[in-house]
Amino acid sequence: xxxxxxxxxxxxxxxAFSAGPVMRHWRSFVAIGVIAAFMIAWLGRDFLxxxxxSAVRPARALLPVGAPGSPxxxxxxxxxxxxxxxxxxxxxxxxxxxxxxxxxxxxxxxGLIAGFAGGKIDRAIVGVMDVLLTxxxxxxxxxxxxVLGASLQNAMIAVTLSILPKNARLIRxxxxxxxxREFITASQLAGAGPxxxxxxxxxxxxxxxxxxxxxxxxxxxxxxxAGLSFIGLGVQPPDVDWxxxxxxxxxxxxxxxxLAFIPSIVIAIVSIAFVALADNERRRRRSRH
Amino acid sequence: xxRYIASRTGSSLLVLLGASIILFxxxxxxxxxxxxxxxxxxxxxxxxxxxxxxxxxxxxxxxxVQYVAWLSHVAQGDFxxxxxxxxxxxxxxxxxxxxxxxxxxxxxxxxLGIGLIWGIAAxxxxxxxxxxxxxxxxFVLVVPSFSVGLALIFAFAVSLRLLPASGxxxxxxxxxxxxxxxLTHLILPALALCLVPASLVARLTYATIDEVEQEEFIRTxxxxxxxxARIAVQHSLPNVMLPIxxxxxxxxxxxxxNAVLIETVFSWPGVGTMMxxxxxxxxxxxxxxxxxVVAVAYVLSSLAVDGLYLVVDPRVRNPPNT
Numbered sequence: 001x002x003x004x005x006x007x008x009x010x011x012x013x014x015x016a017f018s019a020g021p022v023m024r025h026w027r028s029f030v031a032i033g034v035i036a037a038f039m040i041a042w043l044g045r046d047f048l049x050x051x052x053x054s055a056v057r058p059a060r061a062l063l064p065v066g067a068p069g070s071p072x073x074x075x076x077x078x079x080x081x082x083x084x085x086x087x088x089x090x091x092x093x094x095x096x097x098x099x100x101x102x103x104x105x106x107x108x109x110x111g112l113i114a115g116f117a118g119g120k121i122d123r124a125i126v127g128v129m130d131v132l133l134t135x136x137x138x139x140x141x142x143x144x145x146x147v148l149g150a151s152l153q154n155a156m157i158a159v160t161l162s163i164l165p166k167n168a169r170l171i172r173x174x175x176x177x178x179x180x181r182e183f184i185t186a187s188q189l190a191g192a193g194p195x196x197x198x199x200x201x202x203x204x205x206x207x208x209x210x211x212x213x214x215x216x217x218x219x220x221x222x223x224x225x226a227g228l229s230f231i232g233l234g235v236q237p238p239d240v241d242w243x244x245x246x247x248x249x250x251x252x253x254x255x256x257x258x259l260a261f262i263p264s265i266v267i268a269i270v271s272i273a274f275v276a277l278a279d280n281e282r283r284r285r286r287s288r289h
Numbered sequence: 290x291x292r293y294i295a296s297r298t299g300s301s302l303l304v305l306l307g308a309s310i311i312l313f314x315x316x317x318x319x320x321x322x323x324x325x326x327x328x329x330x331x332x333x334x335x336x337x338x339x340x341x342x343x344x345x346x347x348x349x350x351x352x353x354v355q356y357v358a359w360l361s362h363v364a365q366g367d368f369x370x371x372x373x374x375x376x377x378x379x380x381x382x383x384x385x386x387x388x389x390x391x392x393x394x395x396x397x398x399x400x401l402g403i404g405l406i407w408g409i410a411a412x413x414x415x416x417x418x419x420x421x422x423x424x425x426x427x428f429v430l431v432v433p434s435f436s437v438g439l440a441l442i443f444a445f446a447v448s449l450r451l452l453p454a455s456g457x458x459x460x461x462x463x464x465x466x467x468x469x470x471x472l473t474h475l476i477l478p479a480l481a482l483c484l485v486p487a488s489l490v491a492r493l494t495y496a497t498i499d500e501v502e503q504e505e506f507i508r509t510x511x512x513x514x515x516x517x518a519r520i521a522v523q524h525s526l527p528n529v530m531l532p533i534x535x536x537x538x539x540x541x542x543x544x545x546x547n548a549v550l551i552e553t554v555f556s557w558p559g560v561g562t563m564m565x566x567x568x569x570x571x572x573x574x575x576x577x578x579x580x581x582v583v584a585v586a587y588v589l590s591s592l593a594v595d596g597l598y599l600v601v602d603p604r605v606r607n608p609p610n611t
Binding site: 127130131133134135136137138139142143144145146147148150219220222223224226227230231232233243246249250253254257260261264267268271272275279 | 300303304307311312315316318319427428430431432433434435436439440442443447454538539541542545546547549550553554564565567568569571573576579580583584587591
């Protein structure tokens with residue numbers, strides 16, 4: 001291939017290696033980069049920070065941003081903010097990701113069954129989901145925390161229940177539109193049972209939508225669950241997530257606003273990374289059809 | 290029309306029934322035995338006393354009977370006594386409902402107003418302003434509302450010293466609020482709380498404008514030479530009301546969830562802070578009453594929003610005979 005033709009991305013093979021996809025999907029690349037950077041920083045936290053997340057040093061209390069050894073400053077007990085932010089990475093990410101994944105898995109199962117079964121089962125499930133759809137989830141979180149005690153696990157259960165109805169409805173409507181397509185009818189005539197049809201034919205077809213919606217949910221859930229930690233219903237001390245850091249920083253809002261604002265900005269950046277990833281993928285699928 | 294009202298009211302009652310049953314049942318998972326609490330560790334050793342207490346409190350009756358007895362007390366506003374202060378729970382809740390309603394209403398009005406203006410601007414402006422206004426709602430949804438509250442406190446209370454950050458006293462302390470003090474305390478929390486509903490309304494508004502602009506009646510009006518502003522106000526915007534009403538339940542729900550966070554940020558003496566404190570103190574009776582009151586508020590306001598359907602949509606008011 002001569003130099004003159006190589007410039008033009010004429011063949012499919014060549015365009016796959018050119019800068020084209022990167023340019024077209026720069027949003028996804030930036031989003032994945034941001035999320036990966038936080039994970040890598042967490043893995044390398046011992047190299048990046050001088051002090052542990054719980055190391056109390058009164059002599060180093062309330063250092064400003066840019067202080068030697070504590071680039072993001074320290075809190076009222078002299079604990080390093082960067083170190084605490086990195087310690088919060090797994091909690092904040094899992095607190096967003098686990099409910100989003102569980103809510104989609106259970107919601108998809110309910111939606112597939114309702115959509116495929118139809119009739120009375122469908123009407124009953126839709127009735128219950130419609131009632132639960134907009135119920136304020138924070139009441140559930142408060143109730144569960146009051147009765148079973150505030151814990152990360154209980155908060156995750158409450159949040160999962162809150163996004164379940166929305167997902168079940170979405171997957172049900174997708175199932176309904178697929179149900180009467182030829183390939184489903186054909187496999188029914190070939191003697192496939194309902195379980196086989198749901199698992200082999202319906203599930204693979206709703207999966208892309210499910211993954212995209214779940215990715216958006218991870219982003220929104222990171223913000224939402226940070227709120228639960230903020231009011232003390234989520235991650236419990238000595239563990240920290242970014243919502244706990246904002247709550248701790250709120251006490252020093254007059255003297256050291258960086259303590260509340262830096263974790264807030266981190267929550268927003270990571271949430272938007274997940275949302276942008278889903279958004280880009282959704283746009284790509286739409287343009288392809 | 291009658292059918293629509295009946296089905297909406299029916300499902301609202303079902304939500305409340307479900308919520309009350311769940312509340313009644315979960316309180317049984319609370320650690321500790323009520324009889325031990327009433328009799329004390331000395332009394333529990335006397336089997337005769339235990340048997341009498343169980344009969345007196347109706348704990349020997351079947352669960353549904355106990356539920357009905359509990360519900361009839363709750364319906365009369367009797368939630369029992371706070372486990373921490375010993376005060377009547379009804380009195381505690383009554384003090385907190387006013388400030389919460391005030392904050393909720395202020396944020397709803399602000400949110401609807403800002404959201405509509407925002408959405409209309411995003412719908413009709415062009416160029417960079419359009420792109421920014423259309424991207425902004427997503428940003429508002431991922432920036433935590435409590436962080437927005439803290440940012441407002443930092444800007445207006447700490448830096449500019451214009452408005453108070455907190456300290457709205459409850460009538461508990463005996464002093465009455467002057468209207469001016471109430472309003473200055475209300476501005477920041479209402480502003481922080483209105484952003485989430487505002488961005489949801491803005492998204493609905495510009496999406497509806499996009500859709501309606503494709504319709505034939507708009508094209509006809511344009512072809513007839515009706516001015517653009519008049520097309521927008523008379524033909525386009527009335528269509529925005531329907532999707533906003535349809536998602537009314539979601540808006541109310543988002544408002545309630547964020548209100549609990551915002552009340553905490555601004556130490557607002559409302560139902561939200563009451564519930565958060567009660568959870569920390571394990572004051573089960575107060576938590577129970579708070580949840581039930583908010584659930585009732587949620588159901589009633591969703592119902593009211595649904596009622597607007599009747600006003601706005603003639604198709605619901607006079608359904609075609611089929």
